[in-house]
Amino acid sequence: MGDKKTLGILGGMGPMATVQFYRNVVAHTLAARDSDHINTIITSRADIPDRTDFILGKSGDSPxxxxxxxxxxxxxxxxDVIAIPCNTARYFQPELEACVRVPVLDIVRETANHVMQRGFSRAAILGTEGTIKIGAYRRVLDSLGVFCVEPDADTQSLVTSVIYDYVKAGLAGGEAIFEEIARRMFDRGCDCLILGCTELPLVSTADSRIVDSLEVLAYRSIVMCGGTPTGFDKEFLSAYEK
Amino acid sequence: MGDKKTLGILGGMGPMATVQFYRNVVAHTLAARDSDHINTIITSRADIPDRTDFILGKSGDSPxxxxxxxxxxxxxxxxDVIAIPCNTARYFQPELEACVRVPVLDIVRETANHVMQRGFSRAAILGTEGTIKIGAYRRVLDSLGVFCVEPDADTQSLVTSVIYDYVKAGLAGGEAIFEEIARRMFDRGCDCLILGCTELPLVSTADSRIVDSLEVLAYRSIVMCGGTPTGFDKEFLSAYEK
Incomplete structure (x- = not known):
């Protein structure tokens, strides 16, 4: 217990993604009793201005x-460690790292590194327009030698719709649209599909080629805080065996 | 938005119950966008000493x-409001209310009041040995004119096993034991079964006679914080229509 660190979750972007991330952390920590879990503190401020609106210049209201x-x-x-279950918020990573003395996990770098370690060579990135526009995944994947495929405009509009019209709005039926998006990206020759938005796991299907940034962040959070990870599949864990 | 209050969740008892409660709050808040949700701050300190062990005198380590x-x-x-998703922790309600200036929702009183308003007259209470021993539900239900039925020793040992050996330990299969417990309590003439432990909803079945203390606490938290509740069934809501 002495080596355990406290996890801070800077959440609310959106709230259900924070629920999902927190569930991931708890469900994936090996625990026979409450005290085997990681101490966690979570903020879920629902009124953080929309990250994508700000990045695209639709709003001057900075989050x-x-x-x-x-x-x-x-x-x-x-x-002792801060995790932010929001890929678009990664735009502010430098400012967030600078404002506190504790490490702030970088969801994009952790996910891209996972994809590279798994041996994927052509990864599709799905995310908000904000995440795509800032090009964070493209740059980090490039630097790791993984080719990054972004959706065309029509497919991006489907991704945006799933995130905003379905998951954030609590509407059912996003799964079918997600399947169509996945089909299009795999048809373009991708060997991996990155869920680079924390709302997407809520409509995604199980497929070993799909890498969920939220799951990667949960794994890294558990390990960094001294918990024992459990329940990750063999393909997922292979990224950390080298 | 001006009337919205921030919800504080004092969690970790146990961590998965806190996940479930937080999910309840988010899923049951009517929201078309992130900002329709309630601002929430959560602590989930896994190393809070076991409440039941302390109450039963098995441990001198006070939580x-x-x-x-x-x-x-x-x-x-x-x-602005604190909710504690743990029925056993209710033993410390007076001390917790005294240590802060903001209201601390009383899970036992809220749940007992819900049962009374629904018109139930003979309620079975399921909870940890600690919750049963302190008699909080029995006393509050009595004061509201609802007869309270506690499990016999053999049935209580099943309840304890479901909570500690299954839910807290992450073991599958607790549902079948829960069904046996529910059958026994309804056979004793109860018209209502109170899930008076926040781990029990994780193994419970859907039944309009089952009142989940976690769901009642979520409803009250949303309303107190100025959110719009959604997705509660008609029977549940009837408690608040009088």
């Missing part, structure tokens, strides 16, 4: 002030 | 100091 306030609050409350 | 520290942290971080 950064509330995010840095939450990061500081988490660190002050005892978080 | 109270860590719980009051978490309650104060939540209030300091901006929580």
């Amino acid at each position: 950064l002030p509330k995010m840095t306030a939450d990061a500081k609050m988490l660190a002050d409350a005892g978080a | 109270l100091p860590k719980m009051t520290a978490d309650a104060k942290m939540l209030a300091d971080a901006g929580a």
